[in-house]
Amino acid sequence: MKHAKLQEINFDGIVGPSHNYAGLSLGNLAATSHAGDISHPRAAALQGLAKMRANMALGLQQGFLLPLPRPNEGFLAGLGLTQDDAVEPENRPLVAAAWSASAMWTANAATVSPAPDTADGRCHLTPANLVTMPHRAQEWRDTKAQLAIAFADEAAFALHDAVPPFFGDEGAANHMRFCADHSASGVEVFVFGRPGGAFPARQSLQASRAVARLHGLAPERTVFIEQNPFAIAAGAFHNDVVSVANGRVLFTHEEAFADREGAYEAIRVAFPELQVVEVPSSEVSLAEAIATYLFNAQLVSLPDGNMALVVPMESWNSTAVRGFLDRMMSGDGPIGGVIPVDVTQSMANGGGPACLRLRVVADPATVDPRFLLDEAKADTIASVIEVHWPESIEPAQIGSAELAGKVVTARAALLEKLDLDQLA
Incomplete structure (x- = not known):
């Protein structure tokens, strides 16, 4: 069944004013390799906004999600700490976690199952618990509060709590959907990892199965696949570092899955129309794919019916x-274009174009319009960023009362401009 009014909307995270390089994410090689570098929150946020504008120019529906409250004093209080405790070396990672702007990567905000796939005919969203990493485990309640406003129409959306924290769930970064059309019934694929490797396997099979049950997905149209443990060990901490799907197409590295064939x-059994565009290791090594985030790209359907790959400049x-x-574009495959974008600040912290967006298939009329982007609203957001976002943050500033005040003021200014003070 096809729902005529449904469209794919990409909800990008606005990079928060506390964006910094604390190197908190074990297994994320980009983040750990840039630990201690000076960050540039203003440039990061404007780069992300430019990507959103570019997607709108392609004719794509664009939304956004807001930075979460930072620094998170409640997180520190629960640990018996304050900002002043940042002077002690053993406390610095915990204080830095309270400042983390990692919610900008909205691919980890939730797992989303569109209405055509679910038993009750509503779009279901489950916030990711992100329990593997302390700096991210604090996010889901604030994320849910935001999703509850953006998707408040209970006739169209069902919003769940996160999966209990016994089982790690990292959201849409480990979830793919195949369909003939975004508005038609699809097949949902959950990619999980097994523990015991050099780096944490962040997505558990138990969490993936729980989300599928909560969303009312039909078993015959739901697939569970194990990620290649060698890919995780190489730095592919999420599946979207080595694979991306859109429509009938799976764009993937040869070494993405534990059992490639x-x-x-398994996907073809549920979705016979599958088209695989596989990148051989002989052409692009796993290490190069991860270093350049080739697969952490947005694979999008353009209004003219063609597909394009939005890649970071590091890939290009x-x-x-x-x-x-170049060889792919010169052939007759399903991906006809490549669009490079500059998200260098996000890339240095371990997130490319795909990390920055959460895909939601919905009727735009059912979404709170304050979360939908147009050029006028983009101008408003840009004006707040240019005035209030710090130009740079040095590692030694984390925990500073002066900088904390600027970060809090910056977020408050954005909420006021967007008439979303209820999230303060």
Whole structure:
């Protein structure tokens, strides 16, 4: 069944004013390799906004989610700490966690199942518990509060609590959907990892199965696939670092899944129309794919019916990756274009174009319009960022009362401009 009014809307996270490089994310090689660097929150937020504008220019529906309250004093209080405790080396990672702007990567905000896939015909959203990393485990309640406003129409949406924290769930970064059309019934694929490797396997099979049950997905149209443990060990901390799907197409690295052929076959059984665009290791090594975030791209359906890949500049500037992309575009495959974007500040902290967005298939008329972007609203957001976002943050400033005041004031200014003071 096709729902005529449904469209895919990308909800990008606005990069928060506390954006910094504390290197808190074990297994995320970009984040840990830039630990201690000076960050540039204003540039980061404007880069993200420019990506949103570029997608709107392509004719795509664009929404946004707001930065969460930072620094999170409640998080520190629960640990018996205050900002002043940042002077002690053993406390600095915990204080830095309270400042983390990682909610900007809304691919981890929730798992979303569109209305055509669910038993009750509503779009279901489950916030990710993100329990593997302390700096992210604090996010889900504030994320849910925001989702509850944006998707308040209970006839169209069902919003769940996070999966209990016994089982790690990292949201849409480990979830793919295949369909003939965004508004038609689809097949949902959950990618999980097994513990015991060099880095944490953040998505558990138990959490994936729980989300599928909560969303009322039909078993015959739901697939569970194991991520390649070698990919996790190489730095693919989420599936969206090595695979991305859209419509009938799976764009993936050869080494993405534990059982490559078994994974493709399992999807084809549920979705016979599957088209696999596989990048061989002989052309782009797993290490190069992860370093350039080739697969942490937005694979989008354009209004003219073609597909394009929105990639970070790091991919476009890689000789090996660029060679593959040029060959792909010169062929007759389903991906006809590549659009490079500059999200360098996010990339240095471990998130590319796909990390910055949560895909929601919905009727735009059922979404709170304050969360939908147009050029006038983009101008408003940009004006607040340019005035209030810090130009730079040095590691030693984390815990500073002066900087904390600026960060709180910046977020408050944005909420006021967008008439969303209820999230203060």
